[in-house]
Structure formats: structure tokens, C-alpha cells
Amino acid sequence: MLELExxxxxxxxxxxxxxxxxxASINPTDAKRRQWGPKHLPKTTGSDFAGVVESVGDHVTAFESGDRVCGxxxxxxxxxxxxxxxxxxxxTDIVAxxxxxxxxKRGAAAALAGVTAWRALVDHAGLEPAETCFVHGGTGGVGHLAVQLSAALSTDTITTVGTEEAERAATEFGADTVxxxxxxxxxxxxDQPVDVIVDHRIDEYLGFDIGISAFGGRIVQYAGEDGDFEGAREGRxxxxxxxxxxxxxxxxxxDTTNISEPLSSVLELVARGVINPQIHQNYSLDEAAEMHRAILExxxxxxLVVTV
Ligand SMILES: NC(=O)c1ccc[n+]([C@@H]2O[C@H](COP(=O)([O-])OP(=O)(O)OC[C@H]3O[C@@H](n4cnc5c(N)ncnc54)[C@H](OP(=O)(O)O)[C@@H]3O)[C@@H](O)[C@H]2O)c1
Structure with missing residues (x-):
């Protein structure tokens, strides 16, 4: 048996x-960074966490031991x-x-994905109540929170999914069209011009995004590779x-906003039931390798979350 010191x-x-x-929860970036190799290693995996403050440094005033936190x-x-x-x-700048x-578990599930959805729709796109929003992949880690946030902020939310089960889920998340x-x-x-588009596969969809955009539309891309696109003239x-x-x-x-600001907003919306992070599966720490496989494949x- 393994002896731990x-x-x-x-x-x-x-x-x-x-x-x-x-x-804690897993995100695609955790597995991708492992695959990118030595420049990013050695490193303990995982970005999101939720837990209890044990002790604080001399300069900390906003938190104390016993506080429930997420980062x-x-x-x-x-x-x-x-x-x-x-x-x-x-x-403290990455904690709320x-x-x-x-x-x-829900805090850890909401953290990185929720901050991404918030940044895309609120800080970058400035989605307004009377506007239409299109979220590519509306049942993914980011996508399912972006759909719920869009449904809370705007009139019309359109999304895409891959299966019948996902169609039902996206409707429950508040999408008007799936x-x-x-x-x-x-x-x-x-069938209508779209004001805001949230895209995680920009190499595949930039031409499509331009095609469905309304005049003055905003396309927010948070992932994707290099690629060719059509529609430069139409976009202008x-x-x-x-x-x-x-x-x-x-x-x-x-020189950017701290994580704690958008993360606090996201957690407040979770507490109010406006957005509800879905946990597909809960793992233990010794199943971390399986989580790395599952998040990519x-x-x-x-x-996917892990309880510690
Ligand atoms: N830059 C940033 O700030 C940032 C932040 C978070 C994430 N990311 C990146 O964003 C991407 C998504 O992250 P995530 O955590 O949401 O990943 P995820 O949980 O794996 O979700 C990806 C989603 O994309 C869907 N999808 C697959 N093929 C599609 C297609 N052709 N068109 C539209 N949707 C499709 C998947 O649906 P199926 O289940 O049907 O396959 C799934 O719902 C990853 O590349 C991640 O690294 C970037």
C-alpha cells in the first residue's frame, strides 16, 4: 500500500x-495544457475550486477562516x-x-465556465434586453451557462446542440430556439438577424456568424483555431x-478586471436560481485521469466535478 508522508x-x-x-471541476484547458507538454509542467491539474478558508495572510481583510469561498x-x-x-x-484576486x-460542487462547476459566459455576454457583447443572442453548443460547460445567462438577460436565445437529449436540456435552460x-x-x-453570437469554434463558424448577424452585431469568440473564413465584405x-x-x-x-468581480456576479445568480450549473458526473481525486479523458472525448x- 502507498505510504503518504x-x-x-x-x-x-x-x-x-x-x-x-x-x-473542483475540470475544464478542457486542464487536459489541453497537459497535452501541450513540458513548458507547462510540472503542474497539479485543475483550475476551479470551492472550499473553506483555513487561514489568511497578513494583508487579507475581506476573508477570514471559516469562510466558504470559490475561485x-x-x-x-x-x-x-x-x-x-x-x-x-x-x-484573493481570484476568489469570491x-x-x-x-x-x-455547484460553485466549482460554475467558476471558470460561468466567468467565461459572463465576460462574453456582459462585458464584451453588452447584451441588451431587447436583443437576440445565438450560443453555439448550448449544453457544453460554458454553453449551458451562456444559454441560461442569455435567457435571463435578453428576449430571444437561439442555440445549437448535438442530440435529442441535449435539445430537451437546452430548452430547459431557457433557449427559445434549439x-x-x-x-x-x-x-x-x-430566421432572424442575431445581435450577439458566442462562438467556441471560430475556425468553423466565423463565416456563418457573419451571415446570421444583424447590422451592428457582436461576435464573441472564446475558443477555436486559425482558419479561413468568408464574409469579410458582408461583415463590414x-x-x-x-x-x-x-x-x-x-x-x-x-491590467484587467480581477476574477473575483465576475465570479461574485455569477455565484450570486446561481444563489438566486437564475443560472443552474449542471453536474453530469461526480468523481473522486483518484479518478482524475478518467476526468481528463472524458473532458476531451x-x-x-x-x-464534471471532483469532490475532495
Ligand atoms: N478562452 C476562454 O476564456 C475559454 C474559457 C472556457 C473554455 N474555453 C474553450 O472553449 C471550448 C468549450 O469549452 P467548454 O468547457 O464549454 O467545453 P465542453 O464542455 O467540452 O463543451 C463543448 C461543447 O461544444 C459542443 N460541440 C461539439 N461540436 C460542435 C459543433 N460542431 N458546433 C457547435 N457545438 C459543438 C459539444 O457538444 P457535444 O456534447 O454534442 O459534442 C459541447 O456541448 C473549449 O475549447 C475550451 O478550451 C475557452
């Missing part, structure tokens, strides 16, 4: 918190220690209070804006 818990310094992790951003190169462990030492009514992403007539099925004629965003910048740069609705 007891190690002293780290002492948080300055603006840091020592958090006893109760739940994200540990996947970035700023950190070597990810969230798949019993304790994390983290700076976890409302009492939100479980550790289309199949493999429909060869997809573009023709969008519609005065379109293309926003290219990465929530990781909130953790790794000092499997199709499921919502998020």
Missing part, C-alpha cells in the same frame, strides 16, 4: 488564503499548484465568497464587431 500545511503570506478544497484561474502559468488537491494557497445556498449543429441547412434555420457592410477573449487573462494580467451536458 504527512506534510505541513503551507502558511499563507500577504494577500493569500489557505483554502481546504471540498470540490478559478489556477490553470494559468501564474500558478504551479492546481485545484485537484486537499489544500490550495491562492491570492460562496453564498451559503450554493453547494461546493437547432442541431449538424443540420446542413443550419444557416437557413436562423453590417458594421460587425469581433471580440476575441480569454478569461485566463483575468488571472494572468494585472465524451459528449455530456454540463460539467
Amino acid at each position: 504527512a506534510v505541513d500545511r503551507p502558511t499563507p503570506k500577504g494577500d493569500e488564503l489557505l483554502v481546504a478544497v471540498r470540490a 478559478t484561474g489556477l490553470h494559468t502559468d501564474r500558478f504551479q499548484q492546481g485545484s485537484f488537491q486537499e489544500y490550495v494557497t491562492v491570492p 465568497m460562496l453564498p451559503d445556498s450554493v453547494s461546493f 437547432l442541431r449543429y449538424d443540420d446542413p441547412e443550419l444557416q437557413e434555420s436562423v 457592410s453590417k458594421n460587425l464587431s469581433l471580440h476575441m477573449m480569454n478569461m485566463s487573462n483575468l488571472a494572468s494580467r494585472s 465524451d459528449s455530456f451536458i454540463g460539467k
